[in-house]
Amino acid sequence: xIKSFRKNIKGIVIEGITLVSALLIIAIVIIMxxxxxxxxxxxxSWEFLTSFPTDGMxxxxxxPAIYGTALLVIIMSIAAVPFGxxxxxxxxxxxxxxxxxAKTIRFAVRTLAVIPSIIYGLFGLGFFIKFVGAHIDxxxxxxxxxxxxxxxxxxxxxxxxxxxxxxxxxxxxALKTVPQELRAASLxxxxxxxxxxxxxxxxxxxxxxxxxxxxxxxxxxGEVAPILFxxxxxxxxTLPGLGDQFMVLGYHIYVLTTQSANVDQTLPIQFGTTCVLxxxxxILNMSAVILRxxxxxxKTN
Amino acid sequence: MTKEPSKxxxxxxxxxxxxxxxxxxITRKKFRIADYVAEKIIKGVAFLSxxxxxxxxxxxxxxxxxIFSISKEIKKSTTENVVQDVQETYGEVTDQPAxxxxxxxxxxxxxxxxxxxxxxxxxxxxxxIEDASDKAYTVSAGSGFDDNQSAIKTLLTKDWVPxxxxxxxxxxxxxxxxxxxxxISLLFAAPIAILAxxxxxxxxxxxxxxxxxxxxxxxAGFPSVVIGFFALMVMATFLQEIFHYETRLNSFVGGIAMxxxxxxxxxxxxxxxxxxxxxxxxxxxxxxxxSKWQTAFFVILPAATPGIFAAILLGIGRVFGETMIxxxxxxxxxxxxxxxxxxxxxxxxxxxxxxxxxxxxxxxYNVLFLIGSLLFIFTFxxxxxxxxxxxxKLMKRIQGK
Numbered sequence: 271x272i273k274s275f276r277k278n279i280k281g282i283v284i285e286g287i288t289l290v291s292a293l294l295i296i297a298i299v300i301i302m303x304x305x306x307x308x309x310x311x312x313x314x315s316w317e318f319l320t321s322f323p324t325d326g327m328x329x330x331x332x333x334p335a336i337y338g339t340a341l342l343v344i345i346m347s348i349a350a351v352p353f354g355x356x357x358x359x360x361x362x363x364x365x366x367x368x369x370x371x372a373k374t375i376r377f378a379v380r381t382l383a384v385i386p387s388i389i390y391g392l393f394g395l396g397f398f399i400k401f402v403g404a405h406i407d408x409x410x411x412x413x414x415x416x417x418x419x420x421x422x423x424x425x426x427x428x429x430x431x432x433x434x435x436x437x438x439x440x441x442x443x444a445l446k447t448v449p450q451e452l453r454a455a456s457l458x459x460x461x462x463x464x465x466x467x468x469x470x471x472x473x474x475x476x477x478x479x480x481x482x483x484x485x486x487x488x489x490x491x492g493e494v495a496p497i498l499f500x501x502x503x504x505x506x507x508t509l510p511g512l513g514d515q516f517m518v519l520g521y522h523i524y525v526l527t528t529q530s531a532n533v534d535q536t537l538p539i540q541f542g543t544t545c546v547l548x549x550x551x552x553i554l555n556m557s558a559v560i561l562r563x564x565x566x567x568x569k570t571n
Numbered sequence: 572m573t574k575e576p577s578k579x580x581x582x583x584x585x586x587x588x589x590x591x592x593x594x595x596x597i598t599r600k601k602f603r604i605a606d607y608v609a610e611k612i613i614k615g616v617a618f619l620s621x622x623x624x625x626x627x628x629x630x631x632x633x634x635x636x637x638i639f640s641i642s643k644e645i646k647k648s649t650t651e652n653v654v655q656d657v658q659e660t661y662g663e664v665t666d667q668p669a670x671x672x673x674x675x676x677x678x679x680x681x682x683x684x685x686x687x688x689x690x691x692x693x694x695x696x697x698x699x700i701e702d703a704s705d706k707a708y709t710v711s712a713g714s715g716f717d718d719n720q721s722a723i724k725t726l727l728t729k730d731w732v733p734x735x736x737x738x739x740x741x742x743x744x745x746x747x748x749x750x751x752x753x754x755i756s757l758l759f760a761a762p763i764a765i766l767a768x769x770x771x772x773x774x775x776x777x778x779x780x781x782x783x784x785x786x787x788x789x790x791a792g793f794p795s796v797v798i799g800f801f802a803l804m805v806m807a808t809f810l811q812e813i814f815h816y817e818t819r820l821n822s823f824v825g826g827i828a829m830x831x832x833x834x835x836x837x838x839x840x841x842x843x844x845x846x847x848x849x850x851x852x853x854x855x856x857x858x859x860x861x862s863k864w865q866t867a868f869f870v871i872l873p874a875a876t877p878g879i880f881a882a883i884l885l886g887i888g889r890v891f892g893e894t895m896i897x898x899x900x901x902x903x904x905x906x907x908x909x910x911x912x913x914x915x916x917x918x919x920x921x922x923x924x925x926x927x928x929x930x931x932x933x934x935x936y937n938v939l940f941l942i943g944s945l946l947f948i949f950t951f952x953x954x955x956x957x958x959x960x961x962x963x964k965l966m967k968r969i970q971g972k
Contacts, residue, residue: 285863288767288774292770295834296783299789299793302793306797306800357617357620360617375618375620375621381624385947389943392940396940397626397630400931401630464605485792488792492797494894495795495919520794523796523797524799527803527899528803540800540804547794548794551793552789555792559789
């Protein structure tokens, strides 16, 4: 009796330790959220979101950073989502599960997902700027430096490589939830494979493509390392175009906290900017989680 | 004549199709141009991810390569390069020998004193350093100053002084710093993430699962710059008050912050591995009288070890390449020691901090790309191990072969 009781205690303690670990993670998330939101909520105003920085970045808003982030994310999605979706379609619809090609592509996608983001920055610099950009300059602008330097386009394309695996994985998951019966029915009615994919499979997995896009956008909005030297700028007085450097929320935080002369003076703006970035990614991720939850539910039903 | 052959097959096809309208041979396909083009395009695009990997390999290495190639060229023909080399150093030839000599003696002194402090194991190293600097000096005296030549010689020292009259690119301190911070963050993240995954996979009821999993997904979505900001502004002060160490930003703070970033990866993969253990293992264990926690720790956890190993590996990969947190919360001083409360500078942070200010094509630029190549190779190998070795083992164990 006593022995089993002891055993029971031991079991409760051990189970308790695992529970505490799980709760600790939840606590970390909640603490980070609350600290940053409380620190930044006084800053959040319409004016802060829509005005330019003033007085040497110590006052004013973060509008150019928001604008830059939005542009970056849009161009990135335009590049990453179609390619990611098509790769996912190939993997689920065309490739045989255990063929060498499919395995290699899957391995490549997972490798892309674990390559450090700073390497993408180096690649963006070495490939897009120093190779593609420099050759465009040489061919069309007579060697004049125009595209062979950091700008919004190269930064967005670099970011799209980083977010490609995110899109591929979510779309693939969604494509797998489209029942085989639907495909078979479509083929049985005389539709070709491509027609089936276009009219049956893709519409059935549109929410998955949405999830992938949202996750990619959230990732792209938050990453800073790939754009450190492919286009992000400290301060710009004008809004950027495709060939200009640009301001981004994440880089703005990094610069304000580590590079500026008076860190204490800009503390409210730092908290405000971090709060905006965190809320942005948080809302995006939350909607992705909900969407994905609904997809999984559909799958089990 | 030219039109005839092209017409004939199509008409033949048409008649064949119309004469047999109902046919259940699925394997027989009719050629359609739209389908053909779509398939080819899709296939082509799918190869993009492989192409990107190859391109990354190529272009990151390409920018790192000049360090090695130029030093070889110089060995072959030292005399030819005299004029060019002088031009490369922006023509301040008159000042240089004097400056270099000063720098040299200074460098040698600090090296030997540091070695004396460090248990005298590295006596060979000093010899090689002096040897290297001697050689570098003779080269610079003989054929003008050669940056790349001396750079490759200083690569395996521990002085990271890229911006000076006599730049030294010793990456040992950076490597040690990176490993130190990786160890700290793993010691923090791995137990928490694995235990939490065990709880979620074995003990938790449905409702708890529905809280924990989305929370982890949200944590995975936290931008690293936000975690870095939190570590820099809040955690650093808080931890300093508890542990009373001297430098506010150090590898301990950075390690914990990176651990927070690594938790979602370790958790997710561990949880996948744990839930992949067949239900029959669990039921069999309970049936022979084991309690729930015994089953969890002695049956399910061991069965999933390869998966957990993979999780830890990918966690290492994440921390190893983490840039923003390292830039913001580790203090960024290239010191080489094993004290967790001193500042460190990691490989990734070095690239992030210095690449923006470097002259394109400079030795410093090449060395930064070399560091990038190291990071890339390291994460690539880690991923390959996690992918092939671990997965094979896991499948074998679970299928009981």
